[in-house]
Amino acid sequence: MPSVLDLRGVRVSRQARDLLEGVDLRVEAGEHWALIGPNGAGKTTLLTLCGALGHPSGGTVEVLGERLGRVELRELRTHIGHVDPRHRMLGDNTVAEVVLTGVTGTSDPVPRWEPTPDEADRAVALAESVGLRARVQARWSTLSQGERGRALIARALIADPALLLLDEPATGLDVAAREHLLETVDALRIAHPAIASVTVTHHLEDLPASTTHAMLLRAGRVYATGTSDDVLTSDLVSGAFDFPLAITRDAGRWQARRA
Numbered sequence: 163m164p165s166v167l168d169l170r171g172v173r174v175s176r177q178a179r180d181l182l183e184g185v186d187l188r189v190e191a192g193e194h195w196a197l198i199g200p201n202g203a204g205k206t207t208l209l210t211l212c213g214a215l216g217h218p219s220g221g222t223v224e225v226l227g228e229r230l231g232r233v234e235l236r237e238l239r240t241h242i243g244h245v246d247p248r249h250r251m252l253g254d255n256t257v258a259e260v261v262l263t264g265v266t267g268t269s270d271p272v273p274r275w276e277p278t279p280d281e282a283d284r285a286v287a288l289a290e291s292v293g294l295r296a297r298v299q300a301r302w303s304t305l306s307q308g309e310r311g312r313a314l315i316a317r318a319l320i321a322d323p324a325l326l327l328l329d330e331p332a333t334g335l336d337v338a339a340r341e342h343l344l345e346t347v348d349a350l351r352i353a354h355p356a357i358a359s360v361t362v363t364h365h366l367e368d369l370p371a372s373t374t375h376a377m378l379l380r381a382g383r384v385y386a387t388g389t390s391d392d393v394l395t396s397d398l399v400s401g402a403f404d405f406p407l408a409i410t411r412d413a414g415r416w417q418a419r420r421a
């Protein structure tokens with residue numbers, strides 16, 4: 163079986179600057195990766211390639227066994243759930259409508275497109291599974307930031323993705339909403355054991371306990387990569403951030419403070 167993600171020697175250049183250089187990343191089914199690094203390290207740029215939203219300037223990127231550059235990116239994207247906090251929509255859609263845009267792969271409901279009864283049922287079931295049972299018909303403008311984050315996870319899951327990408331899913335959430343979200347992510351990893359995921363975060367505290375692997379990026383290069391316990395050490399994280407940090411792991415969760 164091909165890897166879910168296989169990136170080799172990847173370079174991304176913009177305006178004569180390398181945003182990524184020499185990046186290798188292989189993600190297998192059932193693995194849950196954290197992508198960590200200081201501002202501007204290239205995390206979002208790397209996630210863009212994983213999500214088949216762009217091509218590398220050099221090296222090769224295979225997503226779900228398909229080589230970028232040789233396949234239609236749009237089709238490939240239907241197998242990827244991408245939870246992006248910058249997700250924008252034009253209309254004030256309901257939670258159920260937002261979840262269903264995961265079927266059409268669009269930001270807003272497609273005019274004259276109707277879900278099958280099965281798709282409509284699945285949208286409601288997924289909204290319920292992320293704790294939005296009472297909010298299925300609520301409009302986006304009335305949702306809290308935590309409810310929006312959970313609605314976007316349900317949207318990402320409706321197409322049964324093999325790969326889930328989470329870009330700073332906990333940003334802007336209060337502590338209770340964050341814990342709720344992390345429980346949701348842990349639970350879905352148990353419910354869908356074959357799914358692979360990559361989560362970008364600035365804060366180790368925002369990583370679900372089910373995180374299996376980590377990559378530290380620094381200035382567009384891989385600083386460390388491997389299992390989360392090998393990579394999320396005080397020495398390596400301090401090196402990546404150029405700041406003395408003490409990393410601890412307690413009951414599966416990580417914490418960082420000044421060393």
Ligand SMILES: Nc1ncnc2c1ncn2[C@@H]1O[C@H](COP(=O)(O)OP(=O)(O)OP(=O)(O)O)[C@@H](O)[C@H]1O
Pocket residue numbers: 176177181199200201202203204205206207208364
């Ligand atoms: N289209 C572009 N043209 C030029 N530079 C870009 C472009 N997109 C991103 N950059 C630059 O590339 C670098 C990496 O950006 P990226 O968003 O991938 O970093 P990041 O690790 O996600 O950062 P942050 O933690 O701040 O979100 C940054 O210095 C950014 O300014």
